[in-house]
């Protein structure tokens with residue numbers, strides 16, 4: 001069958017309602033990780049705050065996983081850890097009857113303060129699932145055999161609800177062709193080749209990082225440091241600010257279009273310069289949505305890029321596709 005879940009946009013993430021053992025929580029769908037974890041009643045009340053907290057004792061279908069644990073650290077330094085069990089997990093209309101659900105007993109401060117998000121649903125590959133003693137399948141891997149097509153799609157919007165759909169590609173959601181590239185899942189990510197970029201319509205070869213991942217859990221577009229430097233060299237008044245944590249520029253600056261290659265196919269996915277500003281940081285200064293990846297070999301194509309396109313994640317042939325919309 002096919003399903004859709006409509007995430008609510010909230011500043012830097014897209015949340016979707018997920019039913020676990022009959023309890024509904026808003027989870028951040030994250031193609032850059034592979035753990036499904038939830039705020040739980042085992043957390044301190046000061047950590048729970050306004051969050052929905054899953055209570056295993058109130059689920060008639062909950063099954064403990066004795067002795068199992070998990071602990072995750074995300075690229076932005078946030079993290080969580082806890083215990084594990086199994087329950088019925090339902091998204092839109094697809095049901096995983098015995099899905100590993102990770103109960104948070106500790107969460108980092110950024111999750112406590114992000115009151116709209118009651119946990120994460122990882123859509124990466126289970127080889128990076130952090131459950132000990134044995135990694136467990138993601139929700140997508142659990143339902144994949146039951147889906148009409150072994151795919152999920154992400155249609156993220158700016159300031160409007162986006163949509164994740166499992167099991168079908170809604171061809172009315174995009175225009176023109178899908179640009180598809182093979183994915184190398186050996187690092188656990190939806191990772192593909194990306195060796196070129198464009199600034200203001202001129203294309204350049206990227207001599208630095210040669211791969212990228214599609215990561216719905218990261219807000220920004222984190223490219224090779226040399227590429228970020230080349231981009232901001234064309235933004236008048238820009239500077240790399242340690243206090244802001246990246247490149248900033250006068251909000252009045254003219255920002256050129258920026259594009260990144262998807263796969264070695266040649267397709268360059270472009271972001272209009274007018275959509276690149278991520279936040280105002282005060283005094284008429286703006287923080288850019290394009291930033292350096294800090295020297296890692298992998299570029300991280302997050303929501304700043306993905307929200308411009310319709311994205312297809314194919315778990316059958318391990319490919320990633322995007323199309324204009």
Ligand SMILES: O=C(NNC1=NCCC1)c1ccc(Br)cc1
Pocket residue numbers: 030032033073074075076078189213215217218298300
């Ligand atoms: O953590 C990652 N993606 N997801 C999330 N970020 C923040 C909350 C969730 C991430 C994934 C791959 C690489 Br390479 C670097 C970072």
